[in-house]
Amino acid sequence: MQKTKPIIELDDAGKTYQMGTVEVPALRGVNLKIHSGEFVSIMGPSGSGKSTMMNLVGCLDLPTKGSIYLDGQNIAHMSESKLAQIRGKKIGFVFQKFNLLSTLNAWENVALPMVFQGVPKDERRTRAKKLLSNVGLAERAEHLPGELSGGEQQRVAIARALANDPEVMLADEPTGNLDSKTGAEVIDILQNLHKKGKTIIVVTHDSAVARFAERTIHIKDGQVLKEVINGGGKK
Amino acid sequence: MIYDYFDMAYRNMRHRKKRAYLTIIGIVIGIAAIVALISLGTGLQNAVEEQFGKLGADSIRVVPGSLRGPPVGVTGLTTKDAEVIDGIHGIKYITPMLFLNEQVEYSGGKAFVPIIAYPTDNAEERFSDFDVSFYSGRPFTGSDKKGVNIGFKVSKEAFDKELSVRTKLRIKGEAFEVVGVFGETGTSEFDNNIYMPIDSARDLFDKPDEVNVILVRLDEGAVSEDVAEDIIRALKRSRGNENFDVFTPEQILDQLGAILGVVRLVLAGIAAISLLVGGIGIMNAMYTSVLERTREIGIIKSIGARKQDIVIMFLIEAGFIGLVGGLIGAFSGFTLSYLMGVAANYAGYSLLKIVFDTELILFSISFAFIVGIVSGVLPALRAASLEPAEALRYE
Numbered sequence A: 001m002q003k004t005k006p007i008i009e010l011d012d013a014g015k016t017y018q019m020g021t022v023e024v025p026a027l028r029g030v031n032l033k034i035h036s037g038e039f040v041s042i043m044g045p046s047g048s049g050k051s052t053m054m055n056l057v058g059c060l061d062l063p064t065k066g067s068i069y070l071d072g073q074n075i076a077h078m079s080e081s082k083l084a085q086i087r088g089k090k091i092g093f094v095f096q097k098f099n100l101l102s103t104l105n106a107w108e109n110v111a112l113p114m115v116f117q118g119v120p121k122d123e124r125r126t127r128a129k130k131l132l133s134n135v136g137l138a139e140r141a142e143h144l145p146g147e148l149s150g151g152e153q154q155r156v157a158i159a160r161a162l163a164n165d166p167e168v169m170l171a172d173e174p175t176g177n178l179d180s181k182t183g184a185e186v187i188d189i190l191q192n193l194h195k196k197g198k199t200i201i202v203v204t205h206d207s208a209v210a211r212f213a214e215r216t217i218h219i220k221d222g223q224v225l226k227e228v229i230n231g232g233g234k235k
Numbered sequence B: 001m002i003y004d005y006f007d008m009a010y011r012n013m014r015h016r017k018k019r020a021y022l023t024i025i026g027i028v029i030g031i032a033a034i035v036a037l038i039s040l041g042t043g044l045q046n047a048v049e050e051q052f053g054k055l056g057a058d059s060i061r062v063v064p065g066s067l068r069g070p071p072v073g074v075t076g077l078t079t080k081d082a083e084v085i086d087g088i089h090g091i092k093y094i095t096p097m098l099f100l101n102e103q104v105e106y107s108g109g110k111a112f113v114p115i116i117a118y119p120t121d122n123a124e125e126r127f128s129d130f131d132v133s134f135y136s137g138r139p140f141t142g143s144d145k146k147g148v149n150i151g152f153k154v155s156k157e158a159f160d161k162e163l164s165v166r167t168k169l170r171i172k173g174e175a176f177e178v179v180g181v182f183g184e185t186g187t188s189e190f191d192n193n194i195y196m197p198i199d200s201a202r203d204l205f206d207k208p209d210e211v212n213v214i215l216v217r218l219d220e221g222a223v224s225e226d227v228a229e230d231i232i233r234a235l236k237r238s239r240g241n242e243n244f245d246v247f248t249p250e251q252i253l254d255q256l257g258a259i260l261g262v263v264r265l266v267l268a269g270i271a272a273i274s275l276l277v278g279g280i281g282i283m284n285a286m287y288t289s290v291l292e293r294t295r296e297i298g299i300i301k302s303i304g305a306r307k308q309d310i311v312i313m314f315l316i317e318a319g320f321i322g323l324v325g326g327l328i329g330a331f332s333g334f335t336l337s338y339l340m341g342v343a344a345n346y347a348g349y350s351l352l353k354i355v356f357d358t359e360l361i362l363f364s365i366s367f368a369f370i371v372g373i374v375s376g377v378l379p380a381l382r383a384a385s386l387e388p389a390e391a392l393r394y395e
């Protein structure tokens, strides 16, 4: 982690939700640096603020205090449409619940992020199919999500996250809805992406999954509890 | 890009077929009502204008005054008025007429057929000036004291048995013979009446000098407004009152046009209300759709959709519903009015001349599209303003 400048930097970043009159502090001021090309896992009990942190890093939400730097830019004060552009270009999300659009087939789901970047249709199709074959789903390109297994859907979701060749992949419990075998396949794909130089952040409950990362950050009650360096991300 | 949005809108509608159909039906009804009612209104106007066109652009009508003020002295028109008018410059000839209603008997049957008492001199020219031809027989002449001409529909429909040339009728106990049957004109003035020589009618009905209407046929090149003014001046002087009306074809058309304009406006208003309801239907459906697709909106935002992308997506979907509804509505509305026109003609009222109005069709389709878009604005803004993180949590 000494190798490059940080691609993600949280500087006392905090998020407090307002539930009517009650304030729910989900994140209480986190300092964190993640370097380009790193594979980081985040662990912590339910409700500790993992998803909140991922959402902030991924520009899906704005912090209520502190700063978040993405590639050196502070996103805390950016306009909506600028944030959307960053999400589309620099970030790829993978969710626990796959979150594919049920009306679109596999390749169309993969191609969708390119629609918002104005990529021409033919190019979208070619690239989407290539991404699908990279995750071993070339024959499933025309299938609707409802016709795919959980593991296949998650692989489609990974392909979609890669559509605009983002620098950072954010995966919030990507194996949470999968059995251990298909979960292992998904982790395998993430590891391969890491080897190709992508920055990867994985939220997980499963310490076996967390150990694949170079570093594991433990969170509790909205704060960083400790950081553990794993054996260089190898088995 | 736009194509992609249309594609997605189409898929979403297919995904929620039943609601899409119901929403579209709301627009279809509104647009169909607008197109049908406007077509009917225009058809009515066309027919009326055509009928009046047949009455001749170069003719003026003089009729007794509508009741204004107390009826003192002479009220109706008389043969004297006709003589006064006949002397005016710019007039080719005049046709004084009497309208009568009497039971007509034929081979045991009885029917009330309107009778028009009509001059016999030059009857042929008078008829042909109104484009009236003869289906059979000939116009009556001065020697036909007891001969009548009858309308096409009178011959076919007035009695159980068809009337034809040489048929004998009894009117007020006197025998008359059909000497000619008019060809069908499409105007009730000729199709539905019996034309009787005016001198015979005066004797039979004991109306020595009454006149119900005087048709004035103008000389070539005479200006109807100018002649009308001369008629008014001359009649005022000779009668000493203003108990008469002089109508030029332009005036009649203007008046009718104004009335029909109001009718059309009212019809369009009624139709607009149903379209408004259709628009509210779209709005309702779009709001429901936003709610249902909250999570989907979160997903799309997480992969880089900007606010304006979401707005456009929803507007296009709403506009698409409007467009489809407009297309179906415009053509079913036109078909409806067309069938009504056909039915009316079949039933014997040539009162509806429905023509395919490309402008109306195009206008109503684009209008439906706009209604869709406008109805979609609020739901679209609602969708676009959803917080992505929040939307993704939505179950």
Ligand SMILES: Nc1ncnc2c1ncn2[C@@H]1O[C@H](COP(=O)(O)OP(=O)(O)OP(=O)(O)O)[C@@H](O)[C@H]1O
Residues within 6 Å of the ligand: A017, A018, A019, A024, A025, A026, A044, A045, A046, A047, A048, A049, A050, A051, A052, A053, B390, B393
């Ligand atoms: N939109 C929200 N409004 C109110 N409270 C929220 C919101 N999002 C999260 N919270 C609260 O913030 C805290 C942290 O939530 P978060 O989703 O980040 O936890 P998590 O670590 O991802 O948990 P899990 O492992 O169950 O996914 C929780 O107490 C949660 O109830």
Ligand SMILES: [Mg+2]
Residues within 6 Å of the ligand: A050, A051, A052, A172
């Ligand atoms: Mg979570």
